[in-house]
Amino acid sequence: MTNTTVSSDLLRGHTDTIILKLLLGGDHYGYEISKKVYETSGHMYELNEATMYSSLKRLENDGRITAYWGSETQGVRRKYYRLTDAGRELYAANKNAWDVARTVLEKLL
Amino acid sequence: MTNTTVSSDLLRGHTDTIILKLLLGGDHYGYEISKKVYETSGHMYELNEATMYSSLKRLENDGRITAYWGSETQGVRRKYYRLTDAGRELYAANKNAWDVARTVLEKLL
DNA sequence: TCATAATACCTTGACAGACATAGTATTGTG
DNA sequence: CACAATACTATGTCTGTCAAGGTATTATGA
Numbered sequence: 401m402t403n404t405t406v407s408s409d410l411l412r413g414h415t416d417t418i419i420l421k422l423l424l425g426g427d428h429y430g431y432e433i434s435k436k437v438y439e440t441s442g443h444m445y446e447l448n449e450a451t452m453y454s455s456l457k458r459l460e461n462d463g464r465i466t467a468y469w470g471s472e473t474q475g476v477r478r479k480y481y482r483l484t485d486a487g488r489e490l491y492a493a494n495k496n497a498w499d500v501a502r503t504v505l506e507k508l509l
Numbered sequence: 510m511t512n513t514t515v516s517s518d519l520l521r522g523h524t525d526t527i528i529l530k531l532l533l534g535g536d537h538y539g540y541e542i543s544k545k546v547y548e549t550s551g552h553m554y555e556l557n558e559a560t561m562y563s564s565l566k567r568l569e570n571d572g573r574i575t576a577y578w579g580s581e582t583q584g585v586r587r588k589y590y591r592l593t594d595a596g597r598e599l600y601a602a603n604k605n606a607w608d609v610a611r612t613v614l615e616k617l618l
Numbered sequence: 619t620c621a622t623a624a625t626a627c628c629t630t631g632a633c634a635g636a637c638a639t640a641g642t643a644t645t646g647t648g
Numbered sequence: 649c650a651c652a653a654t655a656c657t658a659t660g661t662c663t664g665t666c667a668a669g670g671t672a673t674t675a676t677g678a
Contacts, residue, residue, distance in 0.1 A: 409522040409635090410610035412664065418617045431626050437617065444613045451665050453628065458664090476626045476673050498618055501519035502611065504553045508527045508546065509607055518664090521635065540655050560636050562657070567635090585644045585655050 405444045408451075415447065415455045416464075417498065420483065420491040423465060429478040430456060456481060464490050514553045517560075524556070524564045525573075526607065529592065529600040532574060538587040539565060565590060573599050 411418075422433055422440075430452060437447045459465045464487035470478040483491075520527075531542055531549075539562060546556045568574045573596035579587040592600075 406609050406613045407606050413518040441613045497516050500515050504515045504550045
């Protein structure tokens with residue numbers, strides 16, 4: 401068990417959407433994404449690195465995001481991710497699916 | 510794709526809790542559980558049979574529910590499930606975990 | 619100076635829950 | 649008498665997540 405306060409099992413399937421949502425606000429690099437998720441969640445959820453990178457890879461393969469290396473002249477290289485139109489579409493669809501799922505869960509739990 | 514209106518991926522991890530919640534209201538047999546879930550969800554979610562039975566098996570193995578054969582003198586035999594105290598505890602814990610998860614997701618999505 | 623933490627990325631193998639598919643058996647219906 | 653509905657079970661596959669390991673650079677403080 402890492403320092404996670406919310407069970408990741410219950411967030412399963414939402415990783416892609418969480419990342420897409422973050423990229424709606426502008427390009428970000430991987431490490432930054434995990435930090436921002438931690439902050440935005442109110443320190444309740446720590447996105448596992450391996451999970452994040454596999455999600456990024458999946459999104460990239462599916463054309464939902466594009467990746468480019470930053471132009472850092474010093475410091476560690478950073479790989480930035482940018483949302484595509486297809487990514488924006490997927491976010492909207494997933495957000496909608498979540499609204500439905502939440503409604504259903506509130507009836508069932 | 511079956512006749513499901515809500516993505517089962519987003520309900521992943523909630524199957525056990527959904528079943529425990531139903532059993533809070535009294536003993537039920539498997540087939541009945543799947544029907545009730547469909548009704549309670551407002552026809553939005555159809556619990557897959559294989560998923561349900563594997564959940565029931567898991568809950569039974571973990572001592573959260575007990576199973577007994579009904580005393581049907583005619584008709585198909587029915588296996589009933591009854592909540593244990595440990596099951597009630599698990600439900601309360603899972604319900605609480607869901608409340609936390611929902612709060613976090615509302616921040617992140 | 620030099621160990622250590624923090625930053626930043628990546629890969630591999632394993633696990634667990636959900637699923638499709640298949641099967642058995644009984645009862646009601648047209 | 650075929651077929652749908654009820655009711656339970658077993659098997660193998662898929663996918664997202666994770667632990668664990670790795671590489672490399674920069675900042676910090678003892």
